[in-house]
Amino acid sequence: MRLPVVFGLLVGCALIFAPVNEGCGPGRGHGKRRPPKKLTPLNYKQFSPNVAEKTLGASGRHEGKITRTSERFKELTPNYNPDIIFKDEENTGADRLMTQRCKDKLNSLAISVMNMWPGVKLRVTEGWDEDGNHFEDSLHYEGRAIDITTSDRDRNKYGMLARLAVEAGFDWVYYESKSYIHCSVKSEHSVAAKTGGCFPASALVTIEDGSVKTMDRLQPGEKVLASSESDGSGPLIYSEVIAFLDRDPSAEKQFYAIETDSGAKLSLTAAHLLFVSKGNCSGPVASTELKSVFASDVLPGLCVVSTQGAGQQGQLSRVTRIQIQEDKGVFAPLTRHGTVVVNGVVSSCYAAVDQHWLAHWAFGPLRVLSSWGGTVGHQAVGIHWYSSLLHWVGTHVLDPTHFHPWSMMDNDR
Secondary structure (H helix, E strand, C coil), X not given: XXXXXXXXXXXXXXXXXXXXXXXXXXXXXXCCCCCCCCCCCCCCCCEECCCCCCCCCCCCCCCCCCCCCCHHHHHEEECCCCCEEECCCCCCCHHHEEEHHHHHHHHHHXXXXXXXXXXXXXXXXXXXXXXXCCCCCCHHHHCCXXXXXXXXXXXXXXXXHHHHHHHHCCCEEEEEECCEEEEECCCHHHHCCCCCCCECCCCEEEECCCCEEEHHHCCCCCEEEEECCCCCXXXXXXXXXXXXXXXXXXXXXXXXXXXXXXXXXXXXXXXEEEEEECCCCCCCHHHCCCEEEEHHHCCCCCEEEECCCCCCCCEEEEEEEEEEEEEEEEEEEEECCCEEEECCEEEEEEECECCHHHHHHHCHHHHHHHHCCCCCCCCCCEECHHHHHHHHHHHHHCCHHHECHHHHCXXXX
């Protein structure tokens, strides 16, 4: 059975059963205390989740070594938790240095260890590496990986220690050696995009009368400039905004500010999809093969579709610079065509999953409901109910590598 068919069937099932499972009043068993979760130790050489460490479903790709003299050294923070023993065989304090996310998960794990085995502490044998003792792309060089044991070095505990690390929220845990457990986390840059794929409040769209409006003033029912093709290559049209997939005027987030040689500057969160192509940016858009990628994967030199100074079709424009900056407000309008022109760049309306066509297909029922005159729900703040539903279904059906890291975090645990 093809993936879209399975996905569609599960969406339908979720739609049917969601009201039953999430009723407002107390249901059967309301008020009963849940039994404690039974923890199963990891087996030797087992890792969790069951994907490679440097994939999106786990800790993500490496971003380069951090040295004491590099700009990124400020990303590391020392961990002086007295409930954790640091081996520190180099006598430099390097094992105490880690990213904030790694520190948070490690401190949480330390509590679990003491609760599981009174009198026993968590022990770190290897943290940030500045001496080149690991493979070239090791996350130890970025303070995102640690090797751990228990303070009593009882190897019979290590399988359960690995399970406790999973429960503490590490993004990848590996029972790598009989003498230690390896754990790692996502980068701070990917974690910064915990909200879905959005544009800031100040982002500009063009409405049907030709005037420009900021994203925070846009309303469902208005028509905005968009592409008529789902890959962003079609003629420009005005497409109706049928809902906001996410909407929070007061949120402050990190955005990828992507600048092009046409003068366009588009800001969007890391998990948002953008249409790009490689190679020559001087060819016609209609004959260019465009693909959707996460904003965090856009690189200088790629081409995007710009509408600045362009005609009805838009034109290719080369990405010249990318910066990460703070901005206020998160808005994700959904148009009937699944595309939207923001700050003069043709963008997807979707995020989190790495293929625009799949997201557009999955939102088909919402578009049909809107075209029939049914209510699709317009939230004042927060994520649209249909987006939440699709995310739940999708994460139980699709390979985790199809998702951006933020969407696999389980609300950052």
